[in-house]
Amino acid sequence: MDYYLQQLVIGLSLGMVYALVAIGFTLIFGVLNVVNFAHGEVYTIGAFVGLLIFVSFAPPLVVVLLVVLAVGAMTGVGLERFAFKPFRRFNDEATLKSRAMREATLMSSLALSIVAREGIELFFGSQFQSLPLKHMLNSPIKIGPVTIVDGDLIIFGTSFLMLAGLQFVLKHTSVGLSIRAVSNNPLGARYVGVNTDRTIAWTFAVGSGMGAVAGILVGLYYGAIFPAMGFTPGIKAFVAMVMGGLSSIPGAVVCALIIGISEAMSSIFVSSVWQDLVAYAFLIITLIFFPRGIFGGARERV
Amino acid sequence: MSAFLETLQLGRTFGGLKAVDDVSIAIQQGELVGLIGPNGAGKTTLFNLISGFTAPTSGEVRLKGERIDGLTPHDIAQRGIGRTFQNLRIFPNISVFDNVTVGAIGHENIGLGSILPWQKAKSDRITQKSFEALQAVGLLEEADQLAANISYGKRKYLEIARALAMQPDLLILDEPAAGLNETETQHLASFISRLHQEGRTIILIEHDMRLVMSICQRVIVLASGRKICDGTPDMVQKDTGVLEAYLGVDE
Numbered sequence: 001m002d003y004y005l006q007q008l009v010i011g012l013s014l015g016m017v018y019a020l021v022a023i024g025f026t027l028i029f030g031v032l033n034v035v036n037f038a039h040g041e042v043y044t045i046g047a048f049v050g051l052l053i054f055v056s057f058a059p060p061l062v063v064v065l066l067v068v069l070a071v072g073a074m075t076g077v078g079l080e081r082f083a084f085k086p087f088r089r090f091n092d093e094a095t096l097k098s099r100a101m102r103e104a105t106l107m108s109s110l111a112l113s114i115v116a117r118e119g120i121e122l123f124f125g126s127q128f129q130s131l132p133l134k135h136m137l138n139s140p141i142k143i144g145p146v147t148i149v150d151g152d153l154i155i156f157g158t159s160f161l162m163l164a165g166l167q168f169v170l171k172h173t174s175v176g177l178s179i180r181a182v183s184n185n186p187l188g189a190r191y192v193g194v195n196t197d198r199t200i201a202w203t204f205a206v207g208s209g210m211g212a213v214a215g216i217l218v219g220l221y222y223g224a225i226f227p228a229m230g231f232t233p234g235i236k237a238f239v240a241m242v243m244g245g246l247s248s249i250p251g252a253v254v255c256a257l258i259i260g261i262s263e264a265m266s267s268i269f270v271s272s273v274w275q276d277l278v279a280y281a282f283l284i285i286t287l288i289f290f291p292r293g294i295f296g297g298a299r300e301r302v
Numbered sequence: 303m304s305a306f307l308e309t310l311q312l313g314r315t316f317g318g319l320k321a322v323d324d325v326s327i328a329i330q331q332g333e334l335v336g337l338i339g340p341n342g343a344g345k346t347t348l349f350n351l352i353s354g355f356t357a358p359t360s361g362e363v364r365l366k367g368e369r370i371d372g373l374t375p376h377d378i379a380q381r382g383i384g385r386t387f388q389n390l391r392i393f394p395n396i397s398v399f400d401n402v403t404v405g406a407i408g409h410e411n412i413g414l415g416s417i418l419p420w421q422k423a424k425s426d427r428i429t430q431k432s433f434e435a436l437q438a439v440g441l442l443e444e445a446d447q448l449a450a451n452i453s454y455g456k457r458k459y460l461e462i463a464r465a466l467a468m469q470p471d472l473l474i475l476d477e478p479a480a481g482l483n484e485t486e487t488q489h490l491a492s493f494i495s496r497l498h499q500e501g502r503t504i505i506l507i508e509h510d511m512r513l514v515m516s517i518c519q520r521v522i523v524l525a526s527g528r529k530i531c532d533g534t535p536d537m538v539q540k541d542t543g544v545l546e547a548y549l550g551v552d553e
Contacts, residue, residue, distance in 0.1 A: 174407040174428075181393050181404045188391030191353060192405040192464055193379035 002145040007264040013152040013221075015260020016159035020214035021237035022244070022252040023166065024076075024207030030183035030247040031203045033097060034105045038079055038113035039211055040234025046072050046212025047219035047229060048120060054135050061220075065158065065213055072212020076204035083108040084204075085197070096186060121227040129225040137220045151221040158217060162210055163253065170249075175202050183247060236279045243286045245293025255294065258282070305364075306331040306503055307352070307383075307472055312361035312371075314347055321347040323527035324361070329472070329505060334498040336518035336535075337507045340548055344527040345507045346388065349476055353385050354378040365472070384470030386461045388477045388507075394450035398441060398460055399432060401449050405467035406431040435467035439493070455486050459493075472503045479510045491517050515539065523547070 021043055028036045049071045053064050087104045088096075095101060137151030170176035178199040181189040190196050218233070219225040237252075240259055244251025263278045286294065305328035314322045322344045329335055339345050350356040352363055354375040363371040370378050379385075384405070393401050406428045436442050439459040444452050449460060458478055465473055475494070479487045487510060495517050498504055508514045514521060515535040523531040523538055525547035531538050538544055 177396075177400060177404055177407065180396050180400070184393035184395055185391050187355075188387070188393065189404065190375040191355075191379055191385055191387075191391070192468055193376050193407075194404060195374075195376045 004265075004268070005146045006148060007268065008261060009146065009148045009152050011261035011264030012257065013155040013159075013260075014264060015257035016156055017214045017218055018233060018236050018240055018260050019253040019256035020159050020162060020210045020217075021233050022240040022256045023163075023249060024211040025237055025241040026244065026247055026249055026252045027179065027183075027203050027207040029241065031179060031186070031200055032084065032105070034084070034102050035109075035238070036079070036084075036204075036207075037106060037109040038083060038116065039208070039237070040230030041113040041116040042072055042075050042079070042208045042211045042230070043215035043218075043233060044120065044227060044230035045075055045116065046215030047225045048124065048129075049212070050216030050219060051129055051131060051225050054131060058132075058135070061154070064216065068212050068216045069209045072215075073205035073209035075212065076206075076208025077201050079109070079112060079208065080201050080204040083112045084200070088197075117227050117230075124227065126227055131220065131223050131225065133223075135220065136223045137217075138223070149221075151217075155217050155221060158213065162213065166206065166210070166249075169206065175199070179203050179206075232276060239279045239283045239286075243282060243290075243294050245295045248293070248295050251293060251295035255282075305329060306333075306366060307505075308364050309348075309352065310362040310364070312348070312351055312358050312363060314351055314356060314359050320527045322351060322358075325524070325527070325529050326361075327522055327529065327532070329503060331503055332498075332501055333520060334494070334504045334506065334518050336514035336521040337505055337524065338509075338511070338514055338521060338538075339524035342526075343524040343547075345524055346476065347527075348524065349385065349474055349505075349507060352378075353383055353474065379468060379470075382469075382471035383474065384465035384468045384472070385474040386458075386465055386476055386478060388480060390457055390461055392449045392457055392461050392464070395448060397445065398447055398449050398452060399436065399445040401460055402432040402435050402464050402467045403428060405435070405464040431467050431469065435463040438466055438497075439463040455482060458482065458490075462493075466497075470502075472505070473497070474505045474507075476507050477509060478506070479508055479513050487513055 021039065024039050024042070025036065028034070028039075046068045050064050050068045053059065053067055084105050087101060087108070137154050138149040140147050140149055141153070170180060178189065178194045179202065181194055182196050182199045186196055189199070214233070215230065219229075236259055237256065240256035241252050243255035243258075244253070259279050259282060262282070263275045266275055266278050308326070308328040310326055312322060312325045313320065325348060337345055337348070347356065351358050351371070354370070354373050354377065358371050361371075362369055365381060365383065370381060373381075393404065433442070436445055439462055441456060441459055441463060444456065449457065452460065462475070462478070478494070479490055482490060491513050494504065494506065498517070506514065506518060518535060520533065521531075521535050521538045522529060523541075523544050530543045530547060531541045533541075
């Protein structure tokens with residue numbers, strides 16, 4: 001029983017990380033109807049930036065997280081500027097929704113992600129970067145019969161705060177309202193005075209900031225930071241987005257938690273090397289039985 | 303005296319097609335002007351040229367004497383032209399109130415800063431404007447509902463409310479009566495007249511002749527991209543060119 005509880009806690013914190021990454025996908029898909037394939041690299045960049053700061057200044061964790069958030073946001077804005085904006089020369093509805101648009105940005109974001117990954121590898125090498133042990137988030141905490149590490153709590157807490165912050169931004173600020181307006185109807189938004197280009201840049205900033213923080217949190221948790229680290233969580237977050245119905249934030253968060261918990265629980269039945277298959281199984285099931293996502297049915301998408 | 307809004311020899315071609323051809327119109331402040339014409343006459347293209355969606359291939363658009371052609375739609379919206387659409391462009395998955403608020407924030411331009419305490423006055427003003435706009439169209443009771451869940455007729459008013467929240471100097475209504483029944487159209491007619499009496503400058507594109515003729519002081523007629531008539535409803539109704547454009551030429 002204790003083991004199950006323990007796995008549940010691990011699964012929750014894992015799921016929260018996937019949720020942070022999935023939100024970036026979801027927000028961007030919402031405003032542009034495209035998938036940002038460089039999102040996994042934003043996560044990697046977050047981890048490396050955090051690592052550099054830790055090694056050179058060793059500031060408190062909160063400071064590191066804030067810096068990573070800011071750097072992630074800037075990375076997102078840069079990414080949008082180079083991989084997405086050049087393809088938005090025409091703003092009529094047919095162009096914005098065209099397949100050509102989707103495929104072009106798919107290729108450009110994929111290209112940029114390869115450049116980023118190889119760039120990091122060139123600079124740091126492809127091996128694992130180890131964090132100084134004292135910064136790692138793995139001091140055990142005993143709660144009754146269950147032993148978890150402080151990293152679980154920190155990941156869960158930080159992610160929870162960020163999700164709450166995101167809800168606040170989306171519901172109570174003009175930027176959030178503009179993001180929601182643009183994802184509802186980009187042309188309508190333009191005609192009521194919303195600067196769509198700036199809103200799209202903000203969307204990338206918010207989504208990428210959260211993805212970058214997820215990267216450093218995981219880096220601190222597992223102590224393993226390497227250039228290709230963004231791939232697996234990227235895929236899982238992508239699955240969560242698809243399961244959640246592509247552009248629903250609550251859907252993506254719930255599905256990310258489902259994936260995280262299922263992965264942690266699966267280690268009860270199978271060897272942990274099979275863990276990664278859980279997400280793919282979910283993806284296949286979703287695509288066959290819920291092509292509009294588990295929560296996508298209620299939401300209209302044009 | 304320069305007009306409030308004027309187009310000077312405005313033209314737009316799509317390939318070889320002259321969708322809008324050498325159109326010069328002038329709208330004075332406080333006017334309610336109807337814009338009519340048979341299908342394909344270029345009414346919507348003219349609207350799109352004025353509101354910045356399409357750039358003109360020739361000519362100018364001036365608002366209060368300043369050129370606005372070539373600006374982006376959101377710039378033009380912020381300069382004071384609010385519009386509604388023939389096929390609605392509301393935001394279905396956000397609340398009625400927030401739909402209107404999007405219109406209200408355009409002018410304030412406050413960014414992420416709206417969460418900071420010293421922006422309180424601004425955000426209060428936005429809330430105030432949104433309430434007023436909803437009140438003006440009578441949608442206060444539906445404020446908390448999702449825009450997708452209110453009736454089609456109400457969504458038309460919601461779109462007008464959203465445009466009103468922008469505090470526009472000029473309001474452009476693109477076929478507001480399309481899809482409404484007779485009673486609803488009458489209600490709309492008196493609503494538009496009221497907006498006009500409150501001092502707003504309005505251009506109305508409409509297929510419903512009775513609506514246009516009953517509330518507009520001046521009617522501009524387009525046919526095949528050209529302005530063929532510009533005058534009072536009585537004049538327009540007697541104009542032979544207009545009759546030919548609508549009914550075809552008697553051989």
